[in-house]
C-alpha cells in the first residue's frame with residue numbers, strides 16, 4: 016500500500032474545488048447531501064456495495080447496500096412530502112442508533128427538510144427546549160421514546176406529526192403516524208429537492224456553557240469539507256470498513272458518522288450499544304474494522320480495562336485510528352501505538368466548524384499530546400486574549416482562531432444572531448479554546464477558555480495537569496479545576512477517578528502528588544485531590560469541568576440539559 020501524501024504535498028495549491036471536482040459539483044448547481052451520499056454513489060457503479068452493516072447490543076443485524084440507501088431514503092422523503100412537510104421545515108430525528116436514523120437523515124435532506132438530530136437519551140425537558148426553539152414540524156421516533164414526546168406534545172402547537180418507525184400494532188394517539196421503513200412501499204424514483212449550496216441542511220443543538228443550548232445551522236455545501244476531510248484525515252480507502260462510535264445527536268455522528276463516509280462511498284458499521292470494552296473489541300474483530308474514529312473518553316475507558324483484554328482479540332484489521340471531542344492525552348497516544356500498533360490521530364473541530372480543522376494527517380509525524388496542524392485550506396492561529404492580534408510567538412498560548420469562509424462553517428445560530436456575531440473578532444472566528452503553536456506549526460491544546468485556571472495571575476490549562484495525572488498508574492480519569500483561594504485568587508483542585516483495584520487513601524493522594532510534582536510547575540500543582548466515583552460528562556463524553564468549578568465557588572451551574580444523568 017502506498018504511503019499517504021505528505022502535509023506539504025496536500026497543502027501545496029490546496030483549494031476546496033478539489034472536493035467540488037471529485038464530487039462533480041459545479042458552483043451554482045443544486046447540491047443535496049442526501050443525493051450525494053446515495054444516488055451519486057450508485058451512479059458510480061457502487062449500487063451493490065455494502066453501505067451499512069448495523070448491529071445492536073442483542074446481536075440483531077441488518078445490512079444495506081448503497082442502492083438500499085437510495086431507495087429507502089427516497090421512501091422516507093416521499094412519505095414526509097405526502098404528509099405535507101415542506102422544504103425548509105425542521106424534522107427531528109429522535110431515535111437510538113437504528114438504521115432508520117441514518118437513512119432517515121438522508122431522506123429528510125432529499126425532500127429539502129432540515130434535519131434536527133437529538134440524542135434519544137434526552138429527557139422530555141431537554142427535548143422540549145430544542146423542539147420549541149426550532150419550531151419543529153415533525154419528529155421521527157421509536158415506541159420506547161414516544162412517551163417523552165407525548166408528555167410535551169400539547170405545549171408544541173407547531174409539531175404536526177409524530178412518526179413512529181416501530182409502532183407495530185400499538186395504538187396511536189392524535190397526530191401520530193406509523194412508518195415501518197422495511198415494510199413501506201419502496202420508492203424507486205423520487206424527485207430530490209433541488210437544494211443549493213446555501214440551503215439549510217442540519218440544525219445541531221450544541222450546549223452552551225451557560226444559558227440555553229444553541230441551534231447551529233449547517234448548509235448543504237458543508238459536504239465539500241466533510242467529504243475531503245473524511246477522505247484525507249480519516250484516510251478512507253475504497254475497501255475500508257469504517258466505524259465511528261459517535262451518536263448522530265453529536266456533530267461527529269453526522270459529519271463523520273453519515274456524510275463523510277457515505278459521500279466517499281465507504282462501507283460503515285454501526286454498533287447500537289453503550290460502552291463495553293469486550294464487546295467493542297469483539298465488534299472490531301468480527302467486522303474486520305480498518306478505520307476507527309473514537310473519542311478520548313472511550314479511549315480512557317479502554318485504557319482502564321488494560322491490555323490483556325486487547326490481546327485476547329485479533330485486531331490486526333485496524334489500519335488507522337482517530338480521536339475527537341476532548342484533548343487526547345499523550346499517554347493515550349503512546350498506549351494506542353503500543354496495543355494497536357498504530358496511534359490515535361487527534362482531530363480538533365466543533366459543531367460550528369462542521370469539519371475537522373486542526374489535525375494529524377496520516378502522513379504527518381505524530382507528536383503525542385499535540386492536536387497537529389491546520390487542515391489544508393483552513394487558516395488557524397492563536398490570538399492574544401485582549402487585543403485579538405495573532406500571538407506570533409511559538410509556545411505562547413492564545414485563543415484558537417480560524418479565518419472564516421470554509422465550506423462547512425455554520426451560517427448562524429438559530430434565532431440568535433447576537434450569539435453568532437459574538438464569535439467573531441478582528442476578522443477571525445473564535446473557537447472558545449486556548450492553545451499554543453510550536454515552531455513546526457503544531458497546535459498544543461491548553462483548555463477551553465472558561466476552564467483555564469488563573470492562579471496568582473498565571474494561566475494554567477487543565478489539560479497539562481490532567482495529562483500528568485493520567486501518567487500515574489492508579490489514575491483512570493481526572494478533571495483539574497479552579498478553586499477559590501484568598502492569596503492566589505484561584506488554585507488548582509483535581510478530581511480523580513481510580514482504576515479498578517485502587518482505593519482512595521491519603522497515601523495514594525500523596526503518591527500521586529509526588530508523581531506529578533516532577534512533571535508540573537509549582538503553579539500548576541493541585542492544592543488538593545478529591546477522589547470521586549465518576550466525573551460529570553456530556554452525552555458526547557466531554558468532561559464538564561464547569562460543574563465541578565461552580566460547586567467549589569458555590570455558584571449556580573447553568574444549563575445541565577446535555578449532562579449524562581444515567
Ligand code: 6R9
Nearest residue numbers: 339340341342362363364365366448460463
Ligand atoms: C466535534 C466536537 C467542540 C469542543 C471544542 C473543544 C473540544 C473537540 C478536541 C477538543 C481538544 C480535540 N474539542 N475536539 N479539544 N482536542 N481534539 O467535539 O464538537 O461538541 O461542538 O465540541 O470540544 O473544546 O471547542 P463540539
